[in-house]
Amino acid sequence: xxxxxxxxxxxxxxxxxxxxxxxxxxxxxxxxxxxxxxxxxxxxxxxxxxxxxxxxxxxxxxxxxxxxxxxxxxxxxxxxxxxxxxxxxxxxxxxxxxxxxxxxxxxxxxxxxxxxxxxxxxxxxxxxxxxxxxxxxxxxxxxxxxxxxxxxxxxxxxxxxxxxxxxxxxxxxxxxxxxxxxxxxxxxxxxxxxxxxxxxxxxxxxxxxxxxxxxxxxxxxxxxxxxxxxxxxxxxxxxxxxxxxxxxxxxxxxxxxxxxxxxxxxxxxxxxxxxxxxxxxxxxxxxxxxxxxxxxxxxxxxxxxxxxxxxxxxxxxxxxxxxxxxxxxxxxxxxxxxxxxxxxxxxxxxxxxxxxxxxxxxxxxxxxxxxxxxxxxxxxxxxxxxxxxxxxxxxxxxxxxxxxxxxxxxxxxxxxxxxxxxxxxxxxxxxxxxxxxxxxxxxxxxxxxxxxxxxxxxxxxxxxxxxxxxxxxxxxxxxxxxxxxxxxxxxxxxxxxxxxxxxxxxxxxxxxxxxxxxxxxxxxxxxxxxxxxxxxxxxxxxxxxxxxxxxxxxxxxxxxxxxxxxxxxxxxxxxxxxxxxxxxxxxxxxxxxxxxxxxxxxxxxxxxxxxxxxxxxxxxxxxxxxxxxxxxxxxxxxxxxxxxxxxxxxxxxxxxxxxxxxxxxxxxxxxxxxxxxxxx
Amino acid sequence: xxxxxxxxxxxxxxxxxxxxxxxxxxxxxxxxxxxxxxxxxxxxxxxxxxxxxxxxxxxxxxxxxxxxxxxxxxxxxxxxxxxxxxxxxxxxxxxxxxxxxxxxxxxxxxxxxxxxxxxxxxxxxxxxxxxxxxxxxxxxxxxxxxxxxxxxxxxxxxxxxxxxxxxxxxxxxxxxxxxxxxxxxxxxxxxxxxxxxxxxxxxxxxxxxxxxxxxxxxxxxxxxxxxxxxxxxxxxxxxxxxxxxxxxxxxxxxxxxxxxxxxxxxxxxxxxxxxxxxxxxxxxxxxxxxxxxxxxxxxxxxxxxxxxxxxxx
Numbered sequence: 001x002x003x004x005x006x007x008x009x010x011x012x013x014x015x016x017x018x019x020x021x022x023x024x025x026x027x028x029x030x031x032x033x034x035x036x037x038x039x040x041x042x043x044x045x046x047x048x049x050x051x052x053x054x055x056x057x058x059x060x061x062x063x064x065x066x067x068x069x070x071x072x073x074x075x076x077x078x079x080x081x082x083x084x085x086x087x088x089x090x091x092x093x094x095x096x097x098x099x100x101x102x103x104x105x106x107x108x109x110x111x112x113x114x115x116x117x118x119x120x121x122x123x124x125x126x127x128x129x130x131x132x133x134x135x136x137x138x139x140x141x142x143x144x145x146x147x148x149x150x151x152x153x154x155x156x157x158x159x160x161x162x163x164x165x166x167x168x169x170x171x172x173x174x175x176x177x178x179x180x181x182x183x184x185x186x187x188x189x190x191x192x193x194x195x196x197x198x199x200x201x202x203x204x205x206x207x208x209x210x211x212x213x214x215x216x217x218x219x220x221x222x223x224x225x226x227x228x229x230x231x232x233x234x235x236x237x238x239x240x241x242x243x244x245x246x247x248x249x250x251x252x253x254x255x256x257x258x259x260x261x262x263x264x265x266x267x268x269x270x271x272x273x274x275x276x277x278x279x280x281x282x283x284x285x286x287x288x289x290x291x292x293x294x295x296x297x298x299x300x301x302x303x304x305x306x307x308x309x310x311x312x313x314x315x316x317x318x319x320x321x322x323x324x325x326x327x328x329x330x331x332x333x334x335x336x337x338x339x340x341x342x343x344x345x346x347x348x349x350x351x352x353x354x355x356x357x358x359x360x361x362x363x364x365x366x367x368x369x370x371x372x373x374x375x376x377x378x379x380x381x382x383x384x385x386x387x388x389x390x391x392x393x394x395x396x397x398x399x400x401x402x403x404x405x406x407x408x409x410x411x412x413x414x415x416x417x418x419x420x421x422x423x424x425x426x427x428x429x430x431x432x433x434x435x436x437x438x439x440x441x442x443x444x445x446x447x448x449x450x451x452x453x454x455x456x457x458x459x460x461x462x463x464x465x466x467x468x469x470x471x472x473x474x475x476x477x478x479x480x481x482x483x484x485x486x487x488x489x490x491x492x493x494x495x496x497x498x499x500x501x502x503x504x505x506x507x508x509x510x511x512x513x514x515x516x517x518x519x520x521x522x523x524x525x526x527x528x529x530x531x532x533x534x535x536x537x538x539x540x541x542x543x544x545x546x547x548x549x550x551x552x553x554x555x556x557x558x559x560x561x562x563x564x565x566x567x568x569x570x571x572x573x574x575x576x577x578x579x580x581x582x583x584x585x586x587x588x589x590x591x592x593x594x595x596x597x598x599x600x601x602x603x604x605x606x607x608x609x610x611x612x613x614x615x616x617x618x619x620x621x622x623x624x625x626x627x628x629x630x631x632x633x634x635x636x637x638x639x640x641x642x643x644x645x646x647x648x649x650x651x652x653x654x655x656x657x658x659x660x661x662x663x664x665x666x667x668x669x670x671x672x673x674x675x676x677x678x679x680x
Numbered sequence: 681x682x683x684x685x686x687x688x689x690x691x692x693x694x695x696x697x698x699x700x701x702x703x704x705x706x707x708x709x710x711x712x713x714x715x716x717x718x719x720x721x722x723x724x725x726x727x728x729x730x731x732x733x734x735x736x737x738x739x740x741x742x743x744x745x746x747x748x749x750x751x752x753x754x755x756x757x758x759x760x761x762x763x764x765x766x767x768x769x770x771x772x773x774x775x776x777x778x779x780x781x782x783x784x785x786x787x788x789x790x791x792x793x794x795x796x797x798x799x800x801x802x803x804x805x806x807x808x809x810x811x812x813x814x815x816x817x818x819x820x821x822x823x824x825x826x827x828x829x830x831x832x833x834x835x836x837x838x839x840x841x842x843x844x845x846x847x848x849x850x851x852x853x854x855x856x857x858x859x860x861x862x863x864x865x866x867x868x869x870x871x872x873x874x875x876x877x878x879x880x881x882x883x884x885x886x887x888x889x890x891x892x893x894x895x896x897x898x899x900x901x902x903x904x905x906x907x908x909x910x911x912x913x914x915x916x917x918x919x920x921x922x923x924x925x926x927x928x929x930x931x932x933x934x935x936x937x938x939x940x941x942x943x944x945x946x947x948x949x950x951x952x953x954x955x956x957x958x959x960x961x962x963x964x965x966x967x968x969x970x971x972x973x974x975x976x977x978x979x980x981x982x983x984x985x986x987x988x989x990x991x992x993x
Contacts, residue, residue: 379743399788400781412780412837419832431828431987435980438824439817445787446813449794453809458801459741523775526837536778536837543776543785546759555751562901565735572739572897573802579741585798585806593814597973 002048002059006076006130009044010123012037017119024112031102034115038095038122042088045126049084052076056502060132069193075132078502079267083129083259086347089485090251090354091122097358097478098244100471104365114154114242121147121248128256134183134193138176141256145172148253151245152237164236171233175223179260182216185209186268195267203270210269214276217264218283225257226310227317228287232632234310235294239302239370243361246302250309251354258316258346265324266339266507274328278429281321285433288314288440293601296447296594297628299372299587301360304451305353308396311440312349315411316342318433322414327508329421334414336504336512337526341410343500348403348489352395355482359389362475363455366468372587374462375455381468386456388479393452395486397445401540401547403489406524408441409538413526443594450590459581491541494521588626595628603629687772687934688762694943695761699911700724702918702950707882709958724911728904736900739800749796750898750905753789757909760785761916765923767942768931769843778838779827782920783820786872786913790816793906797894808893811969815878815890818976819871825983826864829857829990830924839920846927853925860986862925867979869921871972873914876961878972888966915950922949 016037023030052059056078063072076084098118102111124147127140149172153165183193189205190197202213219230226234234254238246261280265272291311298304319342326335362385363378364370379386395402415437418430460466470476489496498513505511518525523539571579595604606626610619654665704721711718738746760782762773777785794813797805831837834845852858871878879890889896895906923930929945931938967975 377741379745394788394791397787397791398784399791400777400784405784409780409784416828416831416837419828428987431825431832432984434828435821435824435983439821442787442813442817442820445791446794446817449791449798449809449813453795453798457743457745457795457799519775536780536839536841537775538777538781539775542773543759543781546773546776547755550755550758551751555755558901559747559751562736566738566900567735568740569737570739571741571800571802572737573800574804574896579801581801583803584801585803585810590798590806590810593810593969594817596970597814597818 002051002076003061005044005048005051006059006074006126007061009041009048010126012044013041013119013123013126016041017116020115020119021112024110027106027111030112030115031099031106034111034118035095035099035102037115037119038098039092041119041122042091042095045084045122046088046092049076049081049088052081053078053085053499053502056505066136070135071133071194072136073132073194074127074130075195076130078506079259079262080130082343082347082499082503083255084126086255086350087122087125087129087252090248090350090482093354093478093481093485094244094247094251094358095478096481097247097361097475100474100476100478101242101244101361101365103472109154114151117147117150117154118245121151121253125252125256129259132195134187134195134198137195138180138183141176141179144253144256145169145176148172148245148249152241152249154242154245155240158240161240164233164240168233168237171223171230175220175230178216178220178223182213182220185213185216195263198268200268200270202264202268203272207273210273211276214265214269214272217261218280221257221260221264222283223257224260225254225313225317226287226291227257227283227313228290228310229632229636231287231291231310232637235303235306238306238309238357239300243302243357243364246305246361247354247357250306250357251350254309254313255346255350258313258320258342261317261320262339262343262507265320266327271327271330272324274325274426277321277324277326277328278426279321280317280324281429281433284314284317284319284321285436286314287311287317289436290314292440292443292447293594293598296443296450296591297602299454300370301363301372301375301451301455302357302370304372304447305356305360308356308444308447309349309353311444312345312353312396315408315437315440316345316349318342318437319345319411319414322411322418322430322433325418325426326414326421331421332508332510333512333515334417334421336500336508336510337410337417337516338414339504339508340497340500340512340516341407341414343503344410344496345404345407348395348407348486351482351485351489352392352402352404355388355392355479355486356396358475358479358482359385359392362471362479363389363468366471367462367464369462369464372451372454375460375465376458376462376581376584377456377460377465378468379456382456382470384476385471385479388476388483389456390452391483391486393448395490397448398441399445400538401490401543402486403493404486406490406493406538406540408437409524410526411437413536417526446594447591450587454587454590458584459579461581461584491544493524493540497524601631603631605629683934684772687768687770690934690939691762691766691772692758694766694946695758695912695915696908698950699908699915700728702915702954703911705951706954706958706961709954710961713958713962724907728908731904731907732901734900736898736902739802739897741801742796742799742897745792746796746799746897747902749792749799750902750909752792754905754909754912756785756789757912757916761912764839764916764920765843765930766919766946767939768934769840769847769927770932770934771839771843774838774840778836779831779842779920780837782839782916783823783827786916787816789909789913793894796898797896800897802897804889804893804896807887808890808896811890812894815871815972815976818973819868819979822864822976822979822983823868823872825980825987826861826868829861829983829986832987832990833857839924843923843927843930844932846924847930847932848927850928852927855989856992857986857989858925860982860989862921864979864982864986865921865925867975867982869917870957870960871976871979872917874910875957877964877967878975880966883966918950918953919946922946922953 020034058077061074124144131137295307323338398408415434794809797809834842874891931942
């Protein structure tokens with residue numbers, strides 16, 4: 001049953017891919033076929049993976065081709081199923097949205113190709129999450145990378161888009177290279193490429209190999225996840241893609257990195273050495289903080305959201321790192337708590353970041369710009385988009401009672417409990433990481449005040465913004481699905497947590513949910529009786545109930561009564577008359593205090609040119625330019641690129657262009673390989 | 681059930697009634713210390729009554745965010761207030777959340793206030809929002825370190841447990857970890873409640889305002905709600921500080937003569953803290969905005985010291 005559902009999902013997607021490509025001459029049909037197939041496939045995938053997740057069983061599907069070395073084995077275990085559920089929910093909402101979003105492009109762009117790559121990306125993602133053979137995994141991984149590449153460069157006539165796509169492709173392949181080496185090391189130790197033969201294997205090889213394989217996997221998967229310092233492609237590639245693709249990229253494609261790490265660190269490794277968890281926790285903190293700090297400086301709405309993906313990957317990795325550390329310290333219950341926090345945040349991020357990118361897509365389509373400084377006042381023209389975006393903004397800022405709060409709270413609890421697990425100085429890492437998480441969350445709230453208020457509130461800052469129209473019905477429906485998801489995952493936390501039981505059972509051998517839910521399912525607690533911390537409780541449902549009751553009993557009647565006494569008048573603005581959009585606070589001005597406070601990081605540069613005729617006090621024209629340093633590109637990747645180019649230049653010597661010489665090279669290589677083979 | 685209701689109702693009453701009083705006491709004490717007469721400690725009540733009776737002007741540029749914000753701020757502050765121990769160690773709504781939830785609920789209110797500041801399009805509102813979000817973000821890590829120190833000592837982030845652990849250990853606040861954490865949290869309290877030297881609650885000079893700038897466009901009942909919520913927030917943070925660190929007189933339960941005694945102690949401790957704030961506000965001048973990060977860095981350092989001292993001493 002599960003096998004049938006899962007495989008029919010894959011088949012529907014692939015059939016949709018072929019069909020929409022074949023129908024590319026009729027854009028309206030291609031769009032409908034492509035989006036319907038994506039939606040149908042997602043729902044089938046959702047049914048199959050939800051069944052696995054709730055039953056806690058594992059389904060193994062053998063495809064009737066391949067050979068013993070390269071099997072095409074699919075294994076749908078709870079961890080795979082969880083990521084598949086995330087994929088399916090997000091993909092369903094995005095496909096719904098795409099019905100409307102792509103209509104604008106009809107006749108201008110090849111929607112058949114879009115449908116093809118979209119319906120190729122989705123099954124490749126599903127297979128990345130379920131492949132149980134290193135060869136099969138890497139094939140699915142590459143198909144995913146290529147399908148993402150073509151979706152990113154869909155608007156390829158802009159040079160910036162092509163450049164960003166190329167950067168993505170290069171980084172992605174560098175990451176795949178690292179993964180390939182790591183898998184080969186494991187395969188040479190086990191003699192097989194099957195994941196089942198890798199189980200706990202990584203802890204049996206020599207410590208040097210263990211460490212190397214760990215770092216290879218961390219950075220190999222980290223490239224895809226957007227881990228600092230291998231994140232540089234992410235803020236370039238996500239914004240240039242069409243917005244429905246950005247939602248998928250940020251929501252689920254980068255989560256393949258998280259899935260890979262979960263698979264490797266909790267399945268291939270036994271309890272790892274402590275330093276590994278420390279490295280993950282440290283990199284998580286760095287990603288979270290740098291992600292949000294760079295996000296604050298953006299006024300390109302989609303780039304801002306892309307930087308927040310890096311921030312949230314950091315938060316997920318903080319939970320992950322803590323889980324790894326607890327595992328080394330033998331604290332299975334705490335490891336389960338931290339892992340649940342990380343995985344919960346993974347799902348939450350897929351939902352609210354997907355929502356925010358879809359909202360940004362509607363805004364960009366309505367205003368024809370990604371620059372926030374040219375938007376404004378959209379809450380009146382696009383009320384549904386505004387409400388959905390606001391819900392996403394509250395959720396991503398980790399504010400109660402929505403879903404971001406729940407997973408951040410779980411992360412805090414895990415970090416706090418860590419302090420008592422060891423006597424070494426390492427334990428200081430936990431509360432320090434916790435306090436930096438608090439800084440990250442507060443900066444994220446500041447950033448989303450900007451990201452919501454500047455585009456949606458006050459007066460329109462450009463003519464395009466003043467003429468914006470609410471987006472079409474399918475787009476609103478797609479956003480509404482995810483907005484409801486944010487609310488449900490927040491208020492229904494105690495009903496959602498038991499889902500993790502089968503995952504923690506599989507990875508850590510404990511079922512944690514019974515210890516996490518208290519007060520007859522009303523409140524979430526960090527669990528009692530393990531570690532030194534009993535943990536506090538939260539009840540998001542209770543909070544929501546309080547707000548609802550208070551709102552219905554007091555706010556509504558009083559607001560209606562006061563309304564009769566209120567008049568609508570001009571803005572007071574300390575008595576300055578004639579407020580125009582030019583007087584409004586801009587996104588740049590909003591983040592100026594933080595730019596000055598963190599100037600050591602940003603190294604801001606600004607240039608003001610004033611033209612004047614009579615006196616410098618009366619300028620006739622002013623040109624203002626301000627930018628911050630792209631530290632990683634300049635200091636890390638710049639030198640690296642130069643080295644690579646220099647090395648390539650030196651290697652030019654052996655490229656003579658003579659076919660005889662090349663044949664000689666092939667011959668020499670062959671001899672060497674034969675010698676190697678005979679010796680080995 | 682009935683017991684729960686009584687606890688909640690009593691604490692709600694205390695929050696609503698005490699909050700303006702605390703503001704009034706601070707203002708009057710400050711005036712006296714500066715040899716002015718001051719408006720009297722009941723003035724905030726009179727202000728609220730007057731404002732609730734007035735009509736109001738809604739700016740034509742504002743959206744529904746502007747009208748929703750006072751309610752969100754008011755209710756989230758009240759909810760946070762019900763989660764802290766005031767009279768007895770048991771927080772009435774402790775099940776709904778501990779100290780983290782309190783901070784994040786206050787954060788929810790701030791988020792909406794900042795939105796409403798930008799909603800009207802007035803540049804002063806934007807200025808206030810920008811500064812408020814900046815300062816609160818910088819205050820957050822110091823606050824969390826101090827809270828972690830306390831929570832680690834109590835073994836929980838639940839405020840009932842934290843206050844419960846403090847009961848009976850009257851002199852515990854002399855421990856180095858507690859003293860550092862107290863100092864850190866006190867500095868954060870000053871920043872969060874917008875008091876001198878970070879912000880001046882009495883100022884109406886445009887360019888120095890932070891909190892006042894955000895709510896500049898509010899009038900009538902909505903202004904009353906926002907002002908009331910601000911004073912409740914101040915009371916909540918002050919109570920949090922005194923009941924976590926000076927547990928004298930905190931009752932284990934809510935009932936009997938003990939509750940009255942608990943209220944008496946609460947008032948005495950609040951008065952003491954008010955005096956300290958007044959003294960601090962009178963002898964200090966308001967800082968330049970870009971000096972505030974340094975103050976908060978001091979708070980962060982104190983918080984780190986608190987954490988280190990939990991296992992050094």
